[in-house]
Amino acid sequence: MTRMTRRHFLRDVGLTGAAATIPWLPAWAQPVSAGIVAPLPTVSGPDIALRVAHRMMMIDGKPSHAIGINGTTPAPLIRLRQGQTARLSVTNDLDEETSIHWHGLLVPFQMDGVPGISFPGIAARSTFTYEFPVIQAGTYWYHSHSGLQEQMGHYGPIVIDPAGVDPIASDREHVIVLSDHSPMHPHRIFQKLKQQGGYFNYQKQTLAGLVSGKDQPLGDRLMWGGMRMDPTDVSDVTGSTYTYLVNGHGPGDNWTALFQPSERVRLRIVNASAMTTFNVRIPGLKLTIVQADGLNVRPVAVDEFQIAVAETYDVIVEPDARAYSLIAEAWDRSGMARATLAPSAGMVAPVPALRKRPLATMKDMGMGGMGDMSGMGHDMPATSAPCPPEHAAMGHCKPAAASGDMLGMSHDGATMSHSMRDFANAPELPRTPTVQTVSPMPMDRTGEPPQGLADIGQEAGYKVLVYRDLVALDRNPDLRAPSRQMRIHLTGNMERYMWAFDGVKLNEVKAPIPFRQGERVRVTLVNDTMMAHPIHLHGHFFELVTGHGDHAPRKHTINVAPGGTATFDLTADAVGDWAFHCHMLYHMHAGMMQVVTVRPAGETGAEA
Incomplete structure (x- = not known):
């Protein structure tokens, strides 16, 4: 071990020269460069050439292997105009199949651009040359739909x-692409997750946290342990392996966006990460949301x-005439861009x-209708009245001795908690190992701050965006x-x-989800897991059912809170076969994906 001396300390903190890495500080707290002022490379016009290849990229001064397009990661900004026809020739210099999906x-x-569904790859x-009319405007992005290439840098705005x-007036704009990058190969990451789901979670509760009062009370911890669940298990892949990037640059690179005082600056923010949800803020500035998923909102x-x-x-x-930090904090607080x-x-x-x-709550377990039961009922006496397993699991009552311990029993080869494995709440679900839990009382959570921001969103004068704040600027096209x-x-x-x-799972699906062209369908997504899932439907926008009538916000991706529900209305107006999946890359890779098929009315297979 190197002995820390005053000279080492001064060298490390940069007081004797340029900023250097301090080994005991996390990436976000390291000294930063003077700033990288480098807008994303841009391609435009009716004919665009894109070349996919391996490359090395520098992140916080360290080389890392990546996949790039036209020699850059992220890929170049593609700038188009509504009404034009786009021709994009994509050359694959990899030794494996690739693809590009035009997200949104x-x-x-x-x-x-989904191999095996819409084209062969x-x-x-x-x-391969993509050609299509550009019928919309807004901020979107593109990425590979082949294997796990997206994790390696195959994405761009x-x-x-x-x-x-x-209708959105601004004096200047910047495109901000958020992403996550790991020196570990994505197939290795997936292997680790298969071996141990919480492999990358370095923020588990500790005895010190219990003593200090920073973690759950002992009774709550025992209850969660009895259900074989971990309330710190918020994110599958964390800052233990990820560096969080802005436009391909790490926290120490200090990517910088310039402006002139008194300007209205438009930030087009894209989350192109593989597995990371970000909480975004700019301390000292109000953020006015004007567009969501490419469509204008009030x-x-x-x-x-x-x-x-x-x-x-x-x-x-x-902004005023000073510098501001744009902070994109990983939702599990394990790092930041x-x-x-x-x-x-x-x-x-x-x-x-x-x-x-953050710590998961009873709502995240699908018990939202019961409120927060933390610390309640742990000393309740046993009763001769029937005590359902889900009530026993939360300490509402104690089962009679003859009933035995209902926690941790196994069904279908999977060990689980009975408190969430009550198929009476979801009789349509098959009894498979992929259904470890069923939310007993899921509820619509689109009106509350997202996971990890509930307490912050309750602070006086501090506003956190919720989905119900979004109202379409224009009237919906189908009422x-x-x-x-x-x-x-x-x-x-x-x-x-x-x-x-x-x-x-996708490899077990017998038939696609059928729709008739032009039909109007209300879809409710029920999250029976303790993790949020951003669900994306290709080829369509849908209207969130959040109480805004003919100005319901229209989106192509909806993040469904753990233990919650989300409802949208869909007009199936695009004939063809479309991917429908969770956009957590490793969730999709592990099976959370199906195919939606839209057929003309009357055609065989079109009837639901």
């Missing part, structure tokens, strides 16, 4: 300028918002410390009432790292 773009299904050492006057001012994997938000800020907004290069602003990591309804359960088995829709 309404394109013919043959151009959607782009073979190694070959070129898209900006489509409106054909007419943009302006809403907030102090912080959560952006799930695959979502985009456009934000207006009006950061950048600087400043009037000139070389300026920096204070970077706040990571906040206390018909739904003609039928569907419930789809989001299911999983964390111990075996299996994820699925309705307990059926």
Whole structure:
């Protein structure tokens, strides 16, 4: 071990020269560079050439292997105009198949870019040309839908300028691509998750946390332990292996966006990460949300918002003549991406410390209708009255001695808690190992701050965005009432790292989910797991059922809170086969994906 001396300390903190790495500090707290002022490379025009290849990228001064497009990671910003026809020739210089999916773009299904569903993929050492009309405007992105290439850097932003006057007025704009990067190969990450679901969770509760009062009380911890559940298990892959990036740069790189005082600055923020939901804020600035998933919304001012994997938000800020830190904190508080907004290069602003990591609650277990039961009923006497397992698990009562211990019993080869394995709440679900838990009392959580922000969102004068704050700027194009309804359960088995829709993994699906062209369907997603899932439907937008009538917000991705529900109305107006999946990359890879097929009315297989 190297003995720490005053000279070592001065050298490490940069007082004797340029900033250097301090080994005992996390990445977000390291000394930063003078700032990298480098807008993303941009390609535009009717004909665009893209080349996919391996490359080395520098992150916080360290080389790391990646996949890039045209020699950059993220891939170049593609700038299009509404009304044009886009021709994008993609050359694959990899030794394996690749693809590009145009996330959020309404394109013919043959151009959607999902191998095995809409096209055969782009073979190694070959070129494929995508061609489609550009019928929309807004902020979107593109990424590989082949294997786990997205995790390695195969992603980039898209900006489509409106054909007419943009209703969002701004003097300057910056594209902000958030992502996560690991030196560990993605297949190795997946292998670790299969071996142990909580492998990357270094923030488990400790005895010291119990004594200090920072973690759960002993009674609550015993209850969670009895149910074989970990309330710190918020994120599968964490800052223990990830560096969180802004436009391909780590926290120490200090990527910098310039502005002039008094300007209205538009930030087009894309979450292109594989597994990380970010909580975004700029201390000292209000953020006015003006667009969600590429479509304009009525302006809403907030102090912080959560952006799930695959979502985009456009934000207006009006900074003064000083530097600001843009903070994108991982939702489990295991790290952060950061950048600087400043009037000139070389300026920096204070970077706040990571906040206390969140703990899952009873609501996250699907017991939202019961309220917060923390600390309740642990000393309740046994009763001769029947004591259902789900009530016993939460300490509401004690089962008679003859009933035995109902916790930890095994069904279908999977050890689980009976408190969430009551199939009476979901009789339509198959009894498979992929259904480890069933939420006893799921509830719509779109009106409350997202996981980890509930306490912060209750602070006086501090506003956290919730989905119900979003109101479409324009009237919805289809105001018909739904003609039928569907419930789809989001299911999983964390111990075996299996994820699925309705307990059926993609490789077990017998037939796609059928829709008739033009039909109106109300879909309710029920999250039977303790993790949020950003669910994305290709080829369509849908209207969130959040009480805004004909101005319901329209999105292509909805983050379903753990133990919660989310409902949307869908007009199946795009004929073809479309991917429907969780956008957590390893969840999708583990099976949480199906195919939606839209067929003309009357055609065989079109009837639901």
